[in-house]
Amino acid sequence: MKRILLINDLVNCGGTERQHWMEFKALRQDGYDVYSLTFDPEEALVTEGHKINYPIPQSDGDKALSRLFVLPKYRFIHSLISQLKPDYIHLNNTFKIPITVFDAIRPYKNVQTARDYGIICPKSTCVHPDYSACRGYTHDNCIKCSLSFSEFIKYITLRRINHIRTRSCNTIVAPSQALASACVDNGIACGCINDMFDFTAVPQIQASRVEDVTAKQFLYLGAIGERKGIRPLIETFSSLPNDGTWNLVIAGNLEQAFSAEFQVLMNNVSGLPITYMGSLDHSEALAAIEKAYCVVVPSLWIENYPNSVLEAIACSTLVIGSNRGGIPELIGEQSLLFNPLDVNDISQCIRHVVSLTDSEYQAIVSRKQTEAKSNNNEKRYLAKMIDIANLPRNTFDEEQ
Numbered sequence: 001m002k003r004i005l006l007i008n009d010l011v012n013c014g015g016t017e018r019q020h021w022m023e024f025k026a027l028r029q030d031g032y033d034v035y036s037l038t039f040d041p042e043e044a045l046v047t048e049g050h051k052i053n054y055p056i057p058q059s060d061g062d063k064a065l066s067r068l069f070v071l072p073k074y075r076f077i078h079s080l081i082s083q084l085k086p087d088y089i090h091l092n093n094t095f096k097i098p099i100t101v102f103d104a105i106r107p108y109k110n111v112q113t114a115r116d117y118g119i120i121c122p123k124s125t126c127v128h129p130d131y132s133a134c135r136g137y138t139h140d141n142c143i144k145c146s147l148s149f150s151e152f153i154k155y156i157t158l159r160r161i162n163h164i165r166t167r168s169c170n171t172i173v174a175p176s177q178a179l180a181s182a183c184v185d186n187g188i189a190c191g192c193i194n195d196m197f198d199f200t201a202v203p204q205i206q207a208s209r210v211e212d213v214t215a216k217q218f219l220y221l222g223a224i225g226e227r228k229g230i231r232p233l234i235e236t237f238s239s240l241p242n243d244g245t246w247n248l249v250i251a252g253n254l255e256q257a258f259s260a261e262f263q264v265l266m267n268n269v270s271g272l273p274i275t276y277m278g279s280l281d282h283s284e285a286l287a288a289i290e291k292a293y294c295v296v297v298p299s300l301w302i303e304n305y306p307n308s309v310l311e312a313i314a315c316s317t318l319v320i321g322s323n324r325g326g327i328p329e330l331i332g333e334q335s336l337l338f339n340p341l342d343v344n345d346i347s348q349c350i351r352h353v354v355s356l357t358d359s360e361y362q363a364i365v366s367r368k369q370t371e372a373k374s375n376n377n378e379k380r381y382l383a384k385m386i387d388i389a390n391l392p393r394n395t396f397d398e399e400q
Contacts (some may be wrong), residue, residue, distance in 0.1 A: 176326025
């Protein structure tokens, strides 16, 4: 039985962690001996079994040193991996102790998935202060982006880390072609393997979203912050006629730095059908997606391959979104994309989807769901990853 080790910084946080555990579950079901290694300071110490966690809390000084050196206090990772003797290692996020992790995995067959633009941008957003797109740290002067202390440390160590990353990782891939191309543009060889998605975990909704409702509900679901495009989104809906044909629901964690501005924005839309639901757990989020006419992904920063779009597609809900990063690859139709900095462009996109007939709506969501089930299913993803590792396939079918 081939042994596979999956490594990721955190246990439970966001899309990367869901991908980590989906792969863990799928590989175990297909007969591999799978282990997970994480370094989450919010989780308990677990040193035995298939789910191992070594909590690593870090001060700013620890973060800086861990991005420069193999630290003696983390040498246990080398011993742990040598005891496991994995045939293959898959790395996801490795921001906490990157130099130590890369040094530890070097003797083994491995691949890393670049989960966000942190591989080429110390802020992980890949946008300038005015939210225009950036090409990455080898092309632009990151100092001009008003870096925090932690981001400055990332900036001055990023070149060294990527040098060691490319020497230690046999293969680097990204879920979106946009990020893969950006990596190549910054001197990092990178391929593209789209993320998997478990469509069986999402109820299939076939009900009409057009003719059965008067007010079409638009849903924003995610972090509530400036970088996510909340301000232009609210401004756009505030400019639309309040004629009972639409409402906007915003749900997610409100970032503290954006709290005051968000309160002002919401005060200014008093009397309009714009509401904030607060934070939702995953099951509540899926229920909100199923109820919505359209999910909106207006990110100003450059997203990689957001799970929220796949979740909406799985729920037979229409998605419109920003025309940057990996979002266009998921949405696929120009008429459903907009410039997130242009209120008029966002408004035009909204007006377009509101005008869709029931048959037009159903044709779009059905086509997108068929494409996603073919492209993002677990068997296809695992086949590609195992092929990269040059390991024998177990029980899953040949790639379709």
